[in-house]
Amino acid sequence: MSAIFLLDFETKDRLQNGRGNTLLVAGTIYQACKYYELFQNRGFKKCAIVTSYDGSLQSIKGETTDTDEYTEKLRQYEIYQKMLNGKTPEAFEEEVKNKFVKEPAQMKLLIVVNKLLTGFDAPSATYLYIDQSMRDHGLFQAICRVNRLDDDDKEYGYIIDYKDLFKSLEKSVQDYTAEAFEDYDRGDVDGLLSDRLEKGVERLETARESIKALCEPVEPPKDTLAYIRYFCGSNTEDLDLVKEHEQKRVSLYKLTASLVRAYANLANDMLEAGYSSAEIETIKQEVKYYEQIRAEVKLASGDAIDLKAYEPAMRHLIDIYIGAEESEVLSTFDDMTLIELIVDRGKDAVNTLPKGIRQNPEAVAETIENNLRKVIIDQRPTNPKYFGTMSELLDELIQERKTAAQEYEDYLNKIVTLSRQVTQPATSTQYPQSLNSPAKRALYDNLDQNEALALAIDNEIRQFTMLMNRFLPNWRFYKDELNRSPLEN
Structure with a gap:
């Protein structure tokens, strides 16, 4: 699956150009860590895990440290600590979430288990890979993570289902949508999913x-x-x-x-x-x-x-x-x-x-x-x-x-x-040598080529500007505001 996933990042447009990114829903925290490790080993670095795991020593208390008998919890702890790189889980999560939302090219993938599947608003999220058994409210909320509007090149979100949650090989989209969301009113889920090719x-x-x-x-x-x-x-x-x-x-x-x-x-x-x-x-x-x-x-x-x-x-x-x-x-x-x-x-x-x-x-x-x-x-x-x-x-x-x-x-x-x-x-054009700026040349051209008058007006404008900058530093801002707001009679 990781190989297919990485291929998608090379071939799917919004993933390749950095304008979109992905959520991968793993079945367990340990599975999320293994995914992360696989991606890191393949050189895919712009990804992170966001779960409820706190990565503390307390979480492995009582586990063996024998190198021949690593437990899942110990391996999970090691992967997490390497990823956190000295940061607290809270600070790390906030950082990667901000990157995911605001800089999708710098955070292309978040691997989650239960977190971020409700209430997390990231318009850049375009693909949702599901490798966890889900249904009803949880599945509905997860799908909604990739249906937010973004730029014109995001027509809709994509769901890649590795658990056959929708039984796509057996039934039409309309039928399997109804079954996966059987606890919802039909009107709430009609049109939520469509066959991609169709x-x-x-x-x-x-x-x-x-x-x-x-x-x-x-x-x-x-x-x-x-x-x-x-x-x-x-x-x-x-x-x-x-x-x-x-x-x-x-x-x-x-x-x-x-x-x-x-x-x-x-x-x-x-x-x-x-x-x-x-x-x-x-x-x-x-x-x-x-x-x-x-x-x-x-x-x-x-x-x-x-x-x-x-x-x-x-x-x-x-x-x-x-x-x-x-x-x-x-x-x-x-x-x-x-x-x-x-x-x-x-x-x-x-x-x-x-x-x-x-x-x-x-x-x-x-x-x-x-x-x-x-x-x-x-x-x-x-x-x-x-x-x-x-x-x-x-x-x-x-x-x-x-x-x-x-x-x-x-x-x-x-x-x-x-x-x-x-x-x-x-x-x-042959201008007098004294007309050494576009403003002076514009005055000269529009004042019947009167060099003395052009220079005098240019000097007056410069003096006025200096006074305004000195006594009313923000005058240019107020001028722009007045230009944008027509006066009422």
Whole structure:
């Protein structure tokens, strides 16, 4: 069982990526200690025992110390003392429970007997391994430990029953649920358990149908450019078009994530779930296809920056169950945005784009334009005059491209130059040497390039800020609060 358990930690997604963890219910304290010892010996260190055992000398009073006649109690005592490492059982339990709840990647498994099976709330708990005869209230409470909501990648908890408590080989889920909880009203336990494969197939098929319905209106030939225009808009000169299509993109991102998770949960058991080999390959290619569309649209719209924090878990699933090739391409954008890459590498940055985009010049152009437009809009409040000019230059460049007034290579060279102007104003425009900060340059640009006035206002603002910091240290906090709370008339 321990070997199977460790394999699950290498193959089950939430256990492998550290976002979820596990409870193992042992039959006795000694059995819990033996499990712990087995895991430790196999190098699995992020686990602990939580039981009612106090690990005191009193617990082995009267037991033999003959090395040839170790009793269970003595061995149990030794394992516990090694685990506690000088801490009291109470302090140790509190520490590992906190880690289990708040840092699941650092405490992946708690081995229990009776403790923590009631009232212990750990949303990260995803798998419950039962190696103890249980029924009715105790079984009901144990199952409830893994049904707490957590992140989106936890659709439900999993029960691994090593005692055949539900007689799953003999009866349907509905029947064995009724028998295991025969002392409960039917209404209290209906739906508590579902067959994993049956539920997995249902979720996968629903996810497939949903994303196909969302993408059905995309114009033929349904290539990368068609998807970009459907989800981002077809006119990169329109400032509001990408924003207007935002809800469609959000639906695409959510439905693709649901599809990837549903596939990952079933990927290793698809034959057992009733799919043929041909169907399995078809579904895998579908998941790969829609994940590629999601990645391309996310990059083309400029949403990649806003969604960066959500990517690691998704990329983990893609690498394992779909293939790492496209994931490796997208990892280029982990530390740098597309525009930063263009500034850094020039037109060679185009080679870092996903294959579907980089093979289509129009898709490349619209992707860069959407991303550059996003940077301009985000930065405009800091210097309306300068970034207004940048927006006009971008419009002119888009018009030149659309009228085929220049070669693709010339366009790329110009878009690289404009990207550098947008991201590096200080080096792109000749400012007087005295304007040595973004704030001074912004004042200068928006005061008809009056250097003296810009410097005077900047000095007044700095003096005011110094006084406020001196006499009202928390003034910035109050300012933010006022900005968040509209005044009533």
